[in-house]
Each structure stands twice: as structure tokens, then as C-alpha cells.
Amino acid sequence: MTTLESPPQRSLIHHHDFRQLWAAETISQFGTQITQIALPLLAVITLSASEFEMGVLIALETLAFLVIGLPAGAWVDRWRRKRVLVVNDLARAIALGSLPLAFAFDRLTLWQLFAVALVTGISTVFFDVAYQSYLPSLVDKSQIVEGNAKLEISRAVSQVAGPGAAGLLIKILGAPLMFVFDAISFVISALFIGRIRHEEPIHDRSTRRPLKIEIGEGLSFVLRHPLLRRIVTCTGTANFFSTVSATMLVLFMVRELGLSPTQIGLIFSAGAVGGLLAAATTTRVAKAFGEGRSTVLGAGLLIPFATLTPLSALGMPMLLLIIGSFGFAYSVVLYNIVQISFRQRLCPIPLLGRMNASTRFLVWGTMPLGGLVGGGLGAWLGVLPTLWIGALGSILAFLPVFLSPLRTMRDLPIEYDAHRDAKPVEAAPDPR
Secondary structure (H helix, E strand, C coil): CCCCCCCCCCCHHHCHHHHHHHHHHHHHHHHHHHHHHHHHHHHHHHCCCCHHHHHHHHHHHHHHHHHCHHHHHHHHHHCCHHHHHHHHHHHHHHHHHHHHHHHHCCCCCHHHHHHHHHHHHHHHHHHHHHHHHHHHHHCCHHHHHHHHHHHHHHHHHHHHHHHHHHHHHHHHHCHHHHHHHHHHHHHHHHHHHHCCCCCCCCCCHHHCCCHHHHHHHHHHHHHHCHHHHHHHHHHHHHHHHHHHHHHHHHHHHHHHCCCCHHHHHHHHHHHHHHHHHHHHHHHHHHHHHCHHHHHHHHHHHHHHHHHHHHHHHHCCHHHHHHHHHHHHHHHHHHHHHHHHHHHHHHCCHHHHHHHHHHHHHHHHCHHHHHHHHHHHHHHHHCHHHHHHHHHHHHHHHHHHHHCCHHHHCCCCCCCECCCCCCCECCCCCCCC
């Protein structure tokens, strides 16, 4: 008797709907990277923003993580994701397109820049949640890994090329006119998404539970677990102090060091290269040191590389900033890959979305607060002292994981078996 074997699946490159999503996400990621560099440069170079005003701008860019970070996932699950993607692409295009228009009529103000930062931040949160949730409905389950890999490549490449492209465009066109290309990128992204043929089913309203209940389950899981609490405390503290530094970073490079937009783009691109290297080597590092110790290692490596930014004021600024950006990004990606993998293995499958949303809220919600604090410290103490505070704050972020069982753990405990319908198995003892 012969056995019929199913033919091998074709690459997703041949999948019409995935190609549209991939193209849209790639273009959108490039636009996002350009926006993150161009908005602070426009504020500093064209509008002469003060230290405190830069803090407000950074806070507004990240405020959406704090305000809508928890309910965004639940809302997206209730809406048609294709529509969410198109609407938020067009919202960013309109917001960013208003900047060169206002500049042409000599009406560009910091208040408009603040509004654009808030709108683009909100739209980015919804777009990112929606596209990550849309993929499983477009492709076969066996191809989800391939699809995520391709989408991750696009994100990584955009982080490498985006800042450099932003610096070059600003040098050629000037900061205000560069936003014409930025806005067009989001329109093109929306057009690609509009070409997706897949029709999503309408969500059954009768199955909905109050957001408060669903959100509470995710928060409770994260906050009650002794290791997750330490990881969340470390990540949230690191994000707070790195945002304090980021608030002053462009001001420092432009006004204190006299760097050009092209040089600034090169520095940010070096960080993206460090992130790519970490993505390629983290598996080997985790095997060599173990997951627990690799988590502590990633958090600890932040400290020396974070100090290179304020040290660049003493000399060799380009060299120190490039090394610092490269090493800082490597440490962050190493830490993130290990601790995210741990969270995914630890959490029951039905709770994954809410666990991730709760974690994002707790660790990214500190960023707008860091922006405001960074702006206030910059206005009070000056740019360089604020950068030192941000850099030394990485020591405080390191302590929760260093002073924990993670320091001596090789393998992190698995408390749930995702292959048994997410039913709890015997829990590991509380390591406190």
C-alpha cells in the first residue's frame, strides 16, 4: 500500500495576501523609523525647542503606551483588522503631511508638532497590534513562523536603514519637507493593505466580556508571579531612564557636539546593527550561559554602554556614540529575546494576549513619564547632567534581576504546558 504525501507548501512569497501585508508592514516600518528621528530633529533644528519642550514631545510620542496600551489588544480583537490597519496608516499620513504644509505657509508651531506626535503614537500602537494579530488569519498555521520571520526581517532592516535614510533626506530636503516622503510612505502602505482579498468574519458580540475583567486577568498573572515581577521591574525601570536620556540625546548631538543629521542617522543605524547581531547570536549565548543568567547578563551590559553617551562630551564623540549605540542595542535585544521567550513558555495560551498587553503597559508606560522627567531635568540641570542621570539609572534597572534567583538559574522554570490545552501543571516553588 502506498502512502500519499501532501505536496510541500510554497513559500509565502507566492501568497497574494501575505505579499500585500508584508509590503505594507515593511513600508510602514520604514516610515515609523524615519518619524522617530525626524520629529525631534525638526523640533531642535527648525523650531529651536527647549529642553522641557523636547521632554513633552517625547512623552507625547509614547503616551499611547500608557493610556491605551492595555485595552488596545482587546479592541483590535473586536474590530476588523484590515480596517484598523488602513485607518491608522491614513491617520499617520494626514498628521505627518500637515507638517510640510504648515511650514510652506509659515504656520508651523511646536503645538502642531505635539499634536502630530500624539496622533502618530496612538496610530502606531493600533497598527502594530493589528498586523501582528492579522497574520494568523491570512496564512496556514504551518506557515505562521515563516510569515513572522519575514515580517521581523523587514522590521530589522528598517531599523538599520531608516535612521540613515532620515538623516540623508533631512540633509537634502530639510527637516520639514522630508515629511512629504514620510506621509506618502503611509499612504502606499494603506494601498497595499487595501489589496488584501481575505474577508474577516464579523466578531460575535455575544461572546464579549467586560474589558475590566479581561484586563484584570492579565495584570494579575504578571504581578503575582515572583520572577515576572522582577523582570517587569527591570524592564520598566530601564525604559524610564533610557527615555530620560533619549529626551536630551538629539539636543546633545546637535547643540553640544555639532553633529549633522547624516552623522546622527549613522549613530542610530549602528544601534540597529547591534540589534541584528544580538538576534543572530542570542540562541548561542542562552545555551552557553542559560536563560536565567543571560537575562541578568543582558541587563548588566546596558550599564557600561549607556555611559558612553555622556562620556562622548570629553572627546571622540562619533566613535563613542557609535560603540555605545551598538552595544546598548545588542544588550537590549539579548535581554528582550530571552525574557520574552520565558514569558511565552510560562503563560497559558488563552492568556498570552492579555499577558503581553499587561507587560507592554507596565514596561512601556514608564516611557512618557521618562520623557517628562527628562525634559524637566534638562531645563533644571542641563543636557549633560540629565544624560548622566539616565545612564546611571541603568544600575537601578539591573538590581531587580541581579538580586534575584535569576542570577544563579541556568534554565527558567516552565509552570504551564502549552501542549496540554494550557492547563496548569505543578508550579515551581516560589523563589523568593
